[in-house]
Amino acid sequence: MFSDLRSFWALIHPERWKYFVGLLSLFLVNAADVLSPVFMAVAIDLTEAQLTGNAARTTPILAMMGLETTDFTLTLTLVLYMAFQVAANAFRYPMLMYVAVPSHEVGQSVRRRLVDHLLKLGRPFFDKARSGDLMTLATNDVNAVRMAVGPGVLVGMDTLFIVTSVLVVLFALSWKLTLIAMIPLPIIAFVTNKLSHAEHVRFRDVQDDLGKLTERVRESYAGIRIIQGYAREDHDRARMLDFSTRHLRKNLRLARVHSVFDPTLDLMLGVSTTLVLVFGGLQVVSGESTLGTFVAFLFLVRYLAGPMIGFGWSVSLFQRGRASLARLHELWATPVRIRDDDAPLEPTATHGALSIQNLTFEYGGADGAALQDISVEVPAGASVGIIGPVGAGKSTLVNLMVRLYDPPRGTVFLDGQDVRSLRLAQLRRDIVLAPQDTFLFSDTVARNLALTGDAKNGDVVRYARLAQLHDEIEGLRKGYETILGERGVNLSGGQRQRLAIARAIAADPKVLVLDDCLSAVDASTEEAILDGLDEVFADRTGVIVSHRVCAVRRCDEILVIDDGHIVERGSHAALLDADGWYANIAREQSREA
């Protein structure tokens, strides 16, 4: 509990002075708000006195201040009433601006810190993390923390202030009546807390279900060709009806809590009012209190019920915020494993010579070594082809070169320097990897292509031509300015692969690594791209991964990898002569084609 408060305080700390001003305003709002009904009481008493001709009696609170009702005229009373009301409401503005606004500032800083950390975490983390969970963290959990330090603090403090000040005034008016009116208050706080908890749980359930419903719908629309092609619309609609009905049921479950929430709180207020009516009424009858006191009570009870509702709510906000903050802390505590050394090496001169020495690598877990004892030398400007069946470890090998995963120290070298000792940014500027299935950002084709921002407009076209993509881009409605991705045009698998190649070339690296980037490209296009790549590879080091012989045969050296081992190596001609796995696969592939 105490440590929770401390971590909340740490969040608020940079904004503490604003909070101070805000909470001070809140205090003033309450003070003015609570005092104004007293003048309403005086007005009523004055009215009654005028009507009955009796001298107005003085309510205890005025007596405490050394005043008497007869000191006031109706006009003065009303002016004071208005003055207090105006004051109370005037302070509401700084109260919101100095608590609610900074609480959002806290939310932003939590959000930024989360994203900053995520941007630093490497592949090993994202392999395990589910993006849905991370999204929840960034939206729901950040919001829950924000609610705790915003409305949670405001309403919590409001309760504290108003309950004390109202109680002071009420006790001054009549302590007996006060105790009676307070009976339902703890129940209100308890019920609010329980109900808002139930509401939260059911709301989350509805949100999750909405996610499933959305997936269901998306899947039908995406697969409409098959559904219509096999004339299965009726079956699909029946499935959707099931999902929609379930969603309806869950919504009604939430509606049941929603429905009783407000009426229940109103009932509690009603109980208080009834108690005041009966016991206050009896006091008026017996002459124990004035009519005005009774009226003031009726109004002040309302002031008590509100904060009590708020108190239950605010406790529930803190409970949620605490759980969310714990989850956020857990993520922040995830160490960044793939990072720069404290004193990274400055590169001597980059030529692009790659060297791998006795590399053995395992991902961790029960699968054993993904790569075993790999050694290869690629002089600057030379090229190496890597071929082998699915799951042999080809991608693992190239991922280690750019440190998507960290190889053991002393195994992978660029220009004689251990990649582990180089600055990450430097390494990834020198070695660029084009993955098999690349990601397109919701941005223009041109900017997707020139991700690193180094390429000029004319260059972009040249790179697209090299990757045999230019004609198709020109065919798009806005050419290179067409927006891709989620909110734009979707490219086919082959087009995406070619964009990956163009993107990698555009980054102009010393070492260019193509990880099976031609698998979804048809044969004649593949040939054209390979021809173009000759020019690209002329002055840089090349690493080409494929399971197609035609893609690697031009390389200076070809490695055949199977089950994490290098099983054959040599030039295309030498490997054909050796008549092993490579020669075999070359024959198979020429027959298939």
Add this chain to the structure above:
Amino acid sequence: MKPDSNKAPVAKGIEARALQMAGDPILARMLAEERVESKVWDTALLGRLLSYLRPHAPLAWLSVGLALIEALIMTAPAFLIGLALDRVGAAGGARKLDGWLAGFGRAEAWWTAQTQTNVIVMYGVIVGALWLVRWVVGGSTNYSMQVLGQKVVHDIRVQVFEHITAMDLGWFHKNPVGRLVNRTTFDVQTLSELFSNALAQGVRDILFVGVLVIVMIGLDLPLATILVGSLPILVAIALVYRHFARPAMRTTAAVVSRMNAWLAENLSGMRENHLYRQEHKRRAEFHALTTAHQTSVARIIQAWGLLRPAMMVTTALGTTLVLMLGYDRVTTGVITVGVLLTFLQYTVQIWKPVRNLTEKFNMIQTALASAERIVDVLDARPGLTDTPEADATLRVTSGAIEFQDVRFRYSSAGPEILRGVSFRVERGQMLALVGDTGAGKTTISALLSRFYDVESGHVRIDGHDVRDYQLKHLRAGLALVPQDVVIFAGSVRENITLGADIPEERLLASIAGVRADAFINRLEGGLEHVLEEGGRTLSTGERQLLSFARALCFNPPILVLDEATANVDTETELLIQNALDVLTKGRTSVVIAHRLSTIRSADLILLLRAGEIIERGNHAQLMEQDGEYAGLVEKHLRTATGVQ
């Protein structure tokens, strides 16, 4: 159906500030979309929405009835407390109860003849009981309105889905899946707020204000005038608030969607961010978004911080005036102190409905914009339906295919995709379509299932034009195997049968036939193994085999196959090859071919270029012609074997 974002008005004020801070072109587009709002009183739209209530009319009337009762009860406690005060207070004058309260007056008179304590207790019990009744009635009103709203929304959701799945493929091309999904779930959900929340609350609030005004006028006209007179001021404050808050709310909504989209995108693209050293750029992008968010949120809070005090000061002013005028009226004996007290309590109650409506206004606006988009979808007519001449008894039986001088374009303004294509494929033969991207191969296969209608010419199956068949019977005659296999979330069985009633033996035989049994048996639960959407847990080859099994178990006379270009390893390649032989045996097949082996075994090969057939014949004939086809084959061979 989507408004052109270019025509949207130029962003001003807070919107412009946020855009400038974020420097994000996609945010600008999102904001422009948010800005498209409907007119609030579009009566045709409202009428159409209300028509959805008709099937639930009894529930709707019940809800309104309950709301009316609740409104009556809500005004009662203040009234009774005032009455009680008059009976006991020293200032209590004789207050006569007449009209429909006369009966209550008589019962009360008898009881009041007893002690004053009795009076107090009686009013206490009545007020307490009323509050209990209100709890029950209020809860019931809420629930019945929620049920009503949710049912209506469920109806709309199902209707939208059914409508969309009945649309033609051409329409799907124009409307990206993401947008259609939004119409079916997000927009409908927004609409549910309108029904369950705004409508319910609105009906209740309006009824309450109505009842309140009547009761007040009944009690004392001058005092009632003060409170009723404060209503327009409250409404005016609400309107001013709306004017200031709306652009900020819109901006916040857009920024929040943008932040979420940004996150989703960059989580998926994290590897590329690392590979291409985008970390700093992305960090700056996100920080800019949070700054924009903060600015727009602060503006909303500011507007709110002015609205509430303004409304409360207005209320306080009302109270002051009531006390001032009340003083005169009580001391001159026109009204009693109790009536004055009732009025004082009403001043606190009257501003709440107005505040509620102010808060709901934005929601109503958003919901109506959603409604408009939904209605747009529902009004779109499918471009393809059964023709009036369609013969309900006609079925595809033998599988002979004929294209006669077929011309086709996707849209009237677009380029001609097929320019007079004619060919015949006899029952049981295999047709291979060869050519570059955009040559018209896919279009030919799509015309067979009548996913589109030809511009001129005829597509005939079994000698009948495809338009003479009912769509479902035509399509039941063809099995589709697309290039990218579609896998639905569900069991393997469901994925193969697509929910159709297929005998177990036929299913098992189909699976064995394409040799998919080996991998299916390996899956946990076998046929009942639940796949996730897209079948990510399966390999490319396994997905292919599953798609083949699907085609085989429907066993139609015609197979339409788009060969996958994706390279698989050699072992899988052999498996697929064998499965293909099984699949094409004994039926007419149309194959968009990428493998030479497939093409070689075809009975007819069409080499297409830009919508025209440039060479036709079987492999041997075409090789002999030594034309383009022969050149293509040689190039293939050269590439694959590495002979320079």
